Amino acid sequence: MTTAQQTQRPTSAELDAADPLAAQREAFYAPDAAQLTSYLDGNSLGRPLKVTAGNLESFVHRAWGSRLIRGWDEQWMDEPTVVGDRIGEVTLGAAAGQTTVGDSTSVMLYKMIRAAVDAQPGRDEIIIDRDNFPTDRFIIEGIAAERGASIKWIAANPASGVRSEDLDGLLGEKTAVVVLSHVAYRSGFLADAEGITAKVHQAGALMLWDLCHSVGSVPMELDKWGVDIAVGCTYKYLNGGPGSPAFAYVNATQQDRLQQPIWGWMGADNPFGMTDAYRPAQGMRRFITGTPPVLAMQPMKDMLELIASVGMDAVREKSIKLTEYAIALSEELLVPLGAEIVSPRNVAERGSHITVDHPLFADVTARLWEKGVIPDFRPPHGLRIGLSPLSTSFAEVELGVAAIRDALSEMQ
Ligand SMILES: Cc1ncc(COP(=O)(O)O)c(C=O)c1O
Numbered sequence: 447m448t449t450a451q452q453t454q455r456p457t458s459a460e461l462d463a464a465d466p467l468a469a470q471r472e473a474f475y476a477p478d479a480a481q482l483t484s485y486l487d488g489n490s491l492g493r494p495l496k497v498t499a500g501n502l503e504s505f506v507h508r509a510w511g512s513r514l515i516r517g518w519d520e521q522w523m524d525e526p527t528v529v530g531d532r533i534g535e536v537t538l539g540a541a542a543g544q545t546t547v548g549d550s551t552s553v554m555l556y557k558m559i560r561a562a563v564d565a566q567p568g569r570d571e572i573i574i575d576r577d578n579f580p581t582d583r584f585i586i587e588g589i590a591a592e593r594g595a596s597i598k599w600i601a602a603n604p605a606s607g608v609r610s611e612d613l614d615g616l617l618g619e620k621t622a623v624v625v626l627s628h629v630a631y632r633s634g635f636l637a638d639a640e641g642i643t644a645k646v647h648q649a650g651a652l653m654l655w656d657l658c659h660s661v662g663s664v665p666m667e668l669d670k671w672g673v674d675i676a677v678g679c680t681y682k683y684l685n686g687g688p689g690s691p692a693f694a695y696v697n698a699t700q701q702d703r704l705q706q707p708i709w710g711w712m713g714a715d716n717p718f719g720m721t722d723a724y725r726p727a728q729g730m731r732r733f734i735t736g737t738p739p740v741l742a743m744q745p746m747k748d749m750l751e752l753i754a755s756v757g758m759d760a761v762r763e764k765s766i767k768l769t770e771y772a773i774a775l776s777e778e779l780l781v782p783l784g785a786e787i788v789s790p791r792n793v794a795e796r797g798s799h800i801t802v803d804h805p806l807f808a809d810v811t812a813r814l815w816e817k818g819v820i821p822d823f824r825p826p827h828g829l830r831i832g833l834s835p836l837s838t839s840f841a842e843v844e845l846g847v848a849a850i851r852d853a854l855s856e857m858q
């Protein structure tokens with residue numbers, strides 16, 4: 447590092463002092479320092495809010511313990527779409543009536559991709575990229591086998607992600623649906639959701655975005671972009687807790703055309719009519735299958751209100767500053783030790799995490815976890831630094847990257 451670099455870059459203390467969202471970090475539960483010194487994995491599991499502990503206790507005592515079965519009539523039957531609408535309003539740019547909550551992300555992806563393929567007669571091709579998260583790829587392989595559809599693969603580009611031109615030569619009159627991640631789980635590449643959606647529509651195909659790594663960190667305008675379907679998880683930047691349920695968005699114009707494949711009573715038009723035949727409910731309720739995971743939906747409500755109070759634009763602004771800082775530190779401290787930054791340098795093409803590659807990073811990550819410095823590792827060589835804007839400080843990033851440098855140089 448040159449002296450010039452040292453003097454040009456603000457210190458982590460200066461960045462924290464200038465951070466308009468710094469006070470929000472107090473809202474998160476803080477384990478004692480022996481357990482945690484730097485949490486860099488909010489993109490895998492967000493931290494709990496302090497208020498969530500009391501709210502869960504009160505849920506047990508009041509809504510569940512006192513109202514008991516009456517809770518379904520009074521509130522819980524509507525919870526999937528009420529919480530869904532709030533996710534839509536606060537984070538997705540989605541008007542009410544287009545978002546619901548339930549199932550795991552994998553199951554929700556299955557339901558939505560199957561519904562999309564079934565709704566496109568004469569079209570039997572699904573497009574996805576080789577670098578997409580395993581569950582997305584596996585589910586599409588399963589659906590292709592089940593429906594006799596074929597898969598058109600976008601070639602892997604691990605240091606980047608999918609650009610509009612990557613669809614050239616693959617998109618056509620046989621394409622039923624295109625499935626892409628808005629932010630790539632490995633590189634953090636942020637796709638041009640609006641441009642790609644428009645291109646997919648020109649070919650008459652449906653567009654499904656996996657929002658797992660963007661929801662709650664990147665502002666979105668799903669309605670404006672004309673997105674057909676989106677699925678995302680709520681345990682990362684929506685801090686819903688381990689295994690909190692997924693959400694699905696279906697554009698109002700597509701809801702009647704889509705029929706999901708797992709016909710359960712809760713997605714039928716009259717669940718308590720105990721009818722002979724399944725008839726799908728109107729609107730988003732048709733995408734529900736079984737009893738909604740109401741308890742597991744509670745923590746995300748607290749985070750949604752915190753995000754609403756500051757706004758997604760402020761969240762994104764901090765996210766950009768955090769990833770810029772993590773890249774600058776990685777360049778100074780890790781690249782000289784042979785590490786390679788494999789995330790986009792252009793902020794407009796980057797979500798809220800970065801990945802740095804080095805052959806020793808699997809061992810480095812294991813050693814860091816013992817010390818309470820928590821990034822994560824994705825094979826073959828990627829150490830991911832996830833920066834959850836409302837809970838991460840610049841000091842934490844500096845401490846974390848310095849610890850990675852120390853572990854790496856000790857092991858070399
Ligand atoms: C892009 C992407 N899709 C899906 C998932 C997860 O699916 P599930 O919630 O079913 O484990 C993840 C992370 O776990 C992910 O990063």
Ligand SMILES: Nc1ccccc1C(=O)C[C@H](N)C(=O)O
Pocket residue numbers: 489490491631658
């Ligand atoms: N759901 C999990 C359960 C256990 C451990 C990690 C996860 C993740 O979410 C991983 C994340 N989707 C990833 O991009 O690697």
